Amino acid sequence: MRLALEKRDSKSRKMTILVPIVSLMLSFLLGAIVLGLNRANPVQTYIAMAKGAFGSQSKIQFTLVKAIPLLLCGLAVGIAFRLKFWNIGAEGQYVSGAIGITWVMQFWTFLPNWMFLPVGIVVGVLFGAIWGGIPGVLKAQWSVDETLATLMLNYIIIGYAEYLYINAWKAPRGNMGTVRYPEFAWLPRIWGRVHAGVFFALILVVVLWFVLYKTRWGFELNMIGKNQRAARCQGVSIKKNIILAMLISGGIAGLAGAIDSAAVTHQLTKGVDAGYGFTGIIIAWMSGLNPIASIFIALLMAALETGSDALQITLKLPAAMGEVLQGLILIPLLAGTVFTEYRLRILSKHKEISA
Amino acid sequence: MNWIDFTTKLLAATLAMGTSLTYATLGEVFTEKTGILNLGMEGIMLMGALSGFATAFSTGNLYLAILVAMLVGALFSLIHAFLCISMRANQVVSGLAITMLGTGMANFLGQRLGPASNKFNLCGMNLATKFDNIAIPTLSKIPIIGALFDVSVLTYALYLIIPFAWFFMYKTKHGMVIRSVGENPRTAAAMGISVSKVRYLYTVIGGMFAGLGGACLSLSFTPSWNDGMTGGKGWIVIALVIFAAWNPGRVVIGTLIFGGITSLQFSLQAAGFEMVIPTQFLAFSPYLITLVVLTAMTIINQKKKGSFASPTALGTSFAIDDK
Numbered sequence: 036m037r038l039a040l041e042k043r044d045s046k047s048r049k050m051t052i053l054v055p056i057v058s059l060m061l062s063f064l065l066g067a068i069v070l071g072l073n074r075a076n077p078v079q080t081y082i083a084m085a086k087g088a089f090g091s092q093s094k095i096q097f098t099l100v101k102a103i104p105l106l107l108c109g110l111a112v113g114i115a116f117r118l119k120f121w122n123i124g125a126e127g128q129y130v131s132g133a134i135g136i137t138w139v140m141q142f143w144t145f146l147p148n149w150m151f152l153p154v155g156i157v158v159g160v161l162f163g164a165i166w167g168g169i170p171g172v173l174k175a176q177w178s179v180d181e182t183l184a185t186l187m188l189n190y191i192i193i194g195y196a197e198y199l200y201i202n203a204w205k206a207p208r209g210n211m212g213t214v215r216y217p218e219f220a221w222l223p224r225i226w227g228r229v230h231a232g233v234f235f236a237l238i239l240v241v242v243l244w245f246v247l248y249k250t251r252w253g254f255e256l257n258m259i260g261k262n263q264r265a266a267r268c269q270g271v272s273i274k275k276n277i278i279l280a281m282l283i284s285g286g287i288a289g290l291a292g293a294i295d296s297a298a299v300t301h302q303l304t305k306g307v308d309a310g311y312g313f314t315g316i317i318i319a320w321m322s323g324l325n326p327i328a329s330i331f332i333a334l335l336m337a338a339l340e341t342g343s344d345a346l347q348i349t350l351k352l353p354a355a356m357g358e359v360l361q362g363l364i365l366i367p368l369l370a371g372t373v374f375t376e377y378r379l380r381i382l383s384k385h386k387e388i389s390a
Numbered sequence: 391m392n393w394i395d396f397t398t399k400l401l402a403a404t405l406a407m408g409t410s411l412t413y414a415t416l417g418e419v420f421t422e423k424t425g426i427l428n429l430g431m432e433g434i435m436l437m438g439a440l441s442g443f444a445t446a447f448s449t450g451n452l453y454l455a456i457l458v459a460m461l462v463g464a465l466f467s468l469i470h471a472f473l474c475i476s477m478r479a480n481q482v483v484s485g486l487a488i489t490m491l492g493t494g495m496a497n498f499l500g501q502r503l504g505p506a507s508n509k510f511n512l513c514g515m516n517l518a519t520k521f522d523n524i525a526i527p528t529l530s531k532i533p534i535i536g537a538l539f540d541v542s543v544l545t546y547a548l549y550l551i552i553p554f555a556w557f558f559m560y561k562t563k564h565g566m567v568i569r570s571v572g573e574n575p576r577t578a579a580a581m582g583i584s585v586s587k588v589r590y591l592y593t594v595i596g597g598m599f600a601g602l603g604g605a606c607l608s609l610s611f612t613p614s615w616n617d618g619m620t621g622g623k624g625w626i627v628i629a630l631v632i633f634a635a636w637n638p639g640r641v642v643i644g645t646l647i648f649g650g651i652t653s654l655q656f657s658l659q660a661a662g663f664e665m666v667i668p669t670q671f672l673a674f675s676p677y678l679i680t681l682v683v684l685t686a687m688t689i690i691n692q693k694k695k696g697s698f699a700s701p702t703a704l705g706t707s708f709a710i711d712d713k
Contacts, residue, residue: 040478040709073502121482179688182429182482183629187681190622194674202668313490320483353501355617358494362433365487366469369479377478 040377047375054371055321061367066360075352087345088338096227098334098341100299103232104129106333107291108315110236110243113324115167115284117247119260120277124170124185125288126312127192128163132289133296134196135162137303140216141204151220156293163289164282166192171281175274193308200303212304222298230298235290243326256280288312314340317365336361394533400653401537408642408649409545410435410606414627415634415641416555417599421467423559423636424592425572425703426474429485431600432624433492434466438604440496443512443615444503446608450518456605463601464594466492471593475586478707489624497617512615521610542610556639568592572701575708585708600624622677629680632687636701652676 067077088098108125115122136155139146146154166188173179199213206214224230247253258266259276267273291311296303314336322328343357414435421428428434442459446452470488473479504512521542529539559565567588570578575585607623608615626648633644655672691699 123486173685177685177689177692179685180632183625183632183684184681186622186625187629187677187684190677191674191681194670194677198668198670201670316483316486317490353498355494355498355501359491359498360494362487362491362494365483366473366491369473369484369487370477372479373477 037382039380039382040373041380042377043375047378050375051323054374055323055368058368058371059321059364061371062360062364065363065367069359069363070356073352075350080346080350080352080356083346083349084339084342086342087349088342093227094341094345096229098337099229099233101340102333102337103230103236104291104295104309104311105314105318105336106236106329107239107294108288108311109318109322109329109333110239110315110326111167111284111287111291112312112315113319113322113326113329114243114247114256114280114287116319117256117260117324118277118280120171120174120281120284121182122167122170122185122281122284123182123316124167124188124312125284125315126308126310127185127189128166128285128288129292129295129312130189130192130196130307131166131285132159132163132292133303133307134192134199134292135159135289136293136296137199137204137213137216138162140220141213148217148219151217152222152297155216155220155297156290159293159296160286160289163292164286167281167283167285167288168278171278171285174281175277189308189312196303196307197305200305200307204303206302213302215301216297220297221301222294224298230294232294232298235294237330239287239290240326240330247326288315314361317361320365321368396657398534398537400650400657401534402540403653403656404646404649405537405541405545406611406649407653408645409542409548410603410611411623411627411630411645411649412548412552412603412641413544413606414600414603414624415630415645416551416638417463417596417603418627418631419596419634419636419638419641420555420559420568420592420599421596422631422704423568423572423701424589425575425701425706425708426471426589426593427481427485427705428467428470428488428593428596428600429482429628430466430470430488430492430597430624431485431627432620432622433489433496434463434597434600435492435604435607435620435624435627436496436618437466437492438463438601439608439619440500440503440512440604440615441601442605443517443608443613444499446517446519447512447515448503452519452521452609455609456602459601459605460598461601463597463599463604465597467593467597467600468590470597471590474707475589475593478709481705481707493618500615500617513617515615517609517613520613521606544606544610552638552642555641556637559638569701572703575703579708600627603627626676626680629684632684632700635699648676648680651679 070077070080087094089095108129111125111128112122136159139155139158140151143154170181170184170188173184174181201211204213206212222230222232255266255271256276258269258271259273263273318329318332318336321332339357339360343354346352346356347354414431418428418431438459441462442455445458446455466488470484473484474481500512502510504510504515508515521544523540523542526539530536559568567583571583571585571588579585604620607619630641630644630648634640655675659669659672
């Protein structure tokens with residue numbers, strides 16, 4: 036007797052919904068084992084994390100503030116992944132966006148006060164789009180491996196940002212960080228710490244959902260990802276779409292960087308590479324590249340981050356436990372996805388020959 | 391300092407730096423040759439660095455530390471193998487997941503496995519012993535190339551491993567099996583080779599080498615533990631495999647060049663060059679150069695097809711009953 040995978044005739048709808056949910060539960064179970072091995076009570080730990088993330092109004096606000104850039108980065112990565120363009124450079128594109136808005140805030144002093152914020156955000160988006168467009172062009176034109184190109188570009192822009200906030204753009208006081216943006220140019224808050232960036236993110240979710248599922252272009256992107264040869268036969272330009280998708284992907288990541296700078300940090304300084312771009316990869320994949328599902332996964336990831344910060348204080352566990360849980364989350368899902376397209380069959384010895 | 395001294399020192403630094411890269415790159419070459427792309431190298435190297443350091447710290451036995459690092463590397467790559475081979479997961483995303491898991495796990499354990507006196511943190515701890523350089527009398531006194539004969543055991547071992555790896559890949563039956571599985575799994579399967587078994591085996595072996603590569607960092611190059619101490623070397627490894635054109639013999643060229651650039655950057659910083667070029671620019675220059683060389687290599691590969699091409703089946707899953 037042996038186990039074998041047999042291809043289903045069509046993708047199983049039931050499995051498409053069931054697999055992520057079961058995977059999520061499995062990853063928490065795996066996390067419980069890791070916690071148990073560290074002599075921590077898993078139930079107690081998870082409760083502490085939930086309390087740390089949602090236990091009070093201000094904690095919910097902290098979680099939401101983290102969820103905004105995470106959601107945007109998840110959306111950014113998701114668009115590129117749709118074409119099987121493995122953009123792991125959302126982190127760099129995010130930093131690029133933060134540099135863009137800071138540049139406007141610092142040096143475009145000829146602008147009237149009310150224009151700083153909108154122009155800053157637009158420039159941030161453009162900077163992100165440029166940083167995403169470079170690997171897009173490299174891939175489309177010469178098929179340069181995009182995983183490596185986007186990753187190397189991360190290191191370059193993060194190094195450059197460091198140069199800016201430590202040397203070139205450093206505020207006269209202190210040893211790092213630029214001068215703070217003028218207060219009239221901050222992105223307004225709407226509920227406690229939660230800022231107007233939440234509208235940007237939610238509107239973008241709706242727009243992307245419409246574009247990806249209801250328009251011809253969305254259909255083309257999907258086709259390129261699923262079957263490049265078929266797309267080419269249909270007269271879809273692969274090169275053009277790769278570059279376009281990467282400009283948009285980078286632009287959204289840049290938007291995340293610009294919004295977070297305008298609303299939270301109000302300057303370019305250490306910690307601008309907070310890892311949102313990398314977590315965006317998990318969000319995109321967990322949500323099945325679906326913008327609407329991304330909202331929930333982004334909230335979950337944000338809760339994991341704020342929740343694990345609380346662990347350090349309440350249970351004296353390293354905050355890196357959150358990273359472990361984030362790392363564990365994809366593994367059962369990756370193992371389970373196969374069941375949407377295949378079913379498990381138990382073959383007995385004599386039947387195997389006929390199969 | 392005259393230029394001979396400078397070059398000798400630079401070569402010594404390059405070898406120290408390149409050792410870790412060479413182990414990991416060799417491992418990834420073998421994995422990719424069978425058609426499995428393992429982007430988890432960064433996470434596996436970091437786990438190797440951590441587990442090696444933690445073992446050496448608590449037992450003082452460096453060889454046990456190497457062994458543990460290799461086992462941990464094997465374990466992590468086994469997850470990747472299971473996901474990609476048995477469960478047909480997307481190899482790129484699985485690799486990313488392994489990197490995230492490895493990075494998170496290493497940073498977490500780094501704050502758990504240390505002594506109670508340091509709040510269980512391994513950061514800032516020193517090792518009682520490390521892999522020291524062993525100078526071969528006379529040979530190590532030769533200007534410049536003398537640096538080749540004043541290295542650690544880990545580097546000396548490579549002088550044997552690299553030619554052997556090349557021989558194994560191109561001159562033995564086993565090597566042919568590896569290459570056929572990566573080039574055309576269907577034909578290989580038709581000839582009675584178990585594609586899955588070969589892929590499992592070399593993914594795990596690749597992970598062992600990556601774990602060893604990571605341990606080289608924490609036991610010899612910079613004998614210490616720091617969060618994220620690999621600093622992207624696992625990703626550089628993926629690029630170096632392309633530079634090596636998937637040939638174990640050519641791995642050294644890439645690791646020497648990259649190790650050289652990185653070491654040169656450090657010596658330039660030490661020599662006060664940041665007056666001319668900012669420190670941060672020097673720090674990201676290796677990544678910039680990697681990107682430029684990667685682009686150049688890719689364009690050259692396309693112009694003269696064949697000689698530098700990747701294994702045909704790289705990144706694809708395979709099952710005998712697939713159509």
